[in-house]
Amino acid sequence: MANKKIVVIGTGYVGLPLAIMLARAGHQVIGVDIEENVVNAINEGVLPFAEEDVRKVFQETDVRKNLRGQRVPCEADVFIISVPTPLEDKKRIADLSYVVEGLKSIIPFLRRGNLVIIESTVPPLTCRQVVAPIIEQSGLKVGQDIFLCHCPERILPGDTFKEIVYNDRLIGGVDPRSADMAREVYSSFVEGKLYITDDISAELAKLMENTYRDVNIALANEFAAVADGLGVDIMHAIGLANKHPRVNILQPGIGTGGHCIPKDPWLIKQVDPVNSRLIYTARLINDEIPFKIAAKIRHALREIPSPRIVALGVTYKPDTYDMRNSPALKIIDLLVQDGYQVQPYDPLARNYRWGPIKELARDADCLVALVEHRVIKEELARDEAAIKKAMRHPRILRFYQYPGGA
Ligand SMILES: NC(=O)c1ccc[n+]([C@@H]2O[C@H](COP(=O)([O-])OP(=O)(O)OC[C@H]3O[C@@H](n4cnc5c(N)ncnc54)[C@H](O)[C@@H]3O)[C@@H](O)[C@H]2O)c1
Known part of the structure; x- marks a missing residue:
């Protein structure tokens, strides 16, 4: 596939290994995080968790060249949201405020033809009822100008490298074109099967x-x-x-x-x-x-x-x-x-x-x-x-x- 410019919003346990694998596949990747120390760690090539295999890949020359950290997003072909979705303590429902803030932060940079992928774990209907309306505040229409997918993460911390590469994955597009675009992104580093839905x-x-x-x-x-x-x-x-x-x-x-x-x-x-x-x-x-x-x-x-x-x-x-x-x-x-x-x-x-x-x-x-x-x-x-x-x-x-x- 042609290499893309990809912005990953939220570079924690899920987002950082993903950004590293995308950079290794040759994409130009920008890891965006609101935490300055997280951004600095990306730019210094320091992995904040104990995963030897991921750390080794992070040190590869191509990865260091293709990946940089930033506090704010920028224009890109693909935006991937991998921010936390904790439980609200008392109600025991998903707190989507990080997802909402992450999406709002990319609105000024969205352009016709972009793909937005939600990797964060979210309640059913979130893409349609929460994500799409926020994206459409940009004036662009989902399914027509902007493409949207839910591609949930299945990694097991401690074995991230193996799981991010070899696990099968779900590619959930709001329409077939969105799914097709996301499949292209994931097929650049996933060796497992990609199931379109x-x-x-x-x-x-x-x-x-x-x-x-x-x-x-x-x-x-x-x-x-x-x-x-x-x-x-x-x-x-x-x-x-x-x-x-x-x-x-x-x-x-x-x-x-x-x-x-x-x-x-x-x-x-x-x-x-x-x-x-x-x-x-x-x-x-x-x-x-x-x-x-x-x-x-x-x-x-x-x-x-x-x-x-x-x-x-x-x-x-x-x-x-x-x-x-x-x-x-x-x-x-x-x-x-x-x-x-x-x-x-x-x-x-x-x-x-x-x-x-x-x-x-x-x-x-x-x-x-x-x-x-x-x-x-x-x-x-x-x-x-x-x-x-x-x-x-x-x-x-x-x-x-x-x-x-x-
Ligand atoms: N950790 C896992 O094993 C795992 C596995 C599967 C799915 N998930 C899901 O993936 C999502 C992310 O989980 P995680 O474990 O990577 O969380 P995490 O807390 O390790 O990382 C999230 C990062 O997002 C950053 N962030 C928050 N709001 C932001 C914003 N508006 N813009 C930019 N950065 C922002 C935080 O500073 C943090 O560094 C969650 O929905 C989680 O349920 C996690």
């Missing part, structure tokens, strides 16, 4: 993906509570049930976290509360789990006065550095609020990297393994004897280990 189907499908995971995790968590009451080992029971050829029960855990799973199901409920009862209940079940885990820890330590706890793992799931909405942090917070002394440790998370465990364990009454990264499992297995020897009470609490797991 309309904008509303793409908006809904993106939310269904994370909702599917949330509901199935809630089911596993509910099974775990039932098994607990019966004195059954849930991991053993799941292993047995999964021997059925058409059953694949997910793993229970200490709660769901990350940027997407605790948020996206609410965006479906927002547009159709009547038909979202299961989705809503699953959200409540998963949000409750950190409280239950904190209660289990308190129960296990009930006979120790002023116990000292070392909490292993603070990220939202194993083998990532991402701490957003981490249930482990929630559990630690609940215990601290109750007056427990808790020393968190996580070799993957910024600001929690002290260790090793055998030193942190000195005089501790309990090690609570909240998030078992591969490196934590290895450290526990390697130093178990020394860790237990250092502890005042050699108690290690682990949650939901598969039989045979370290």
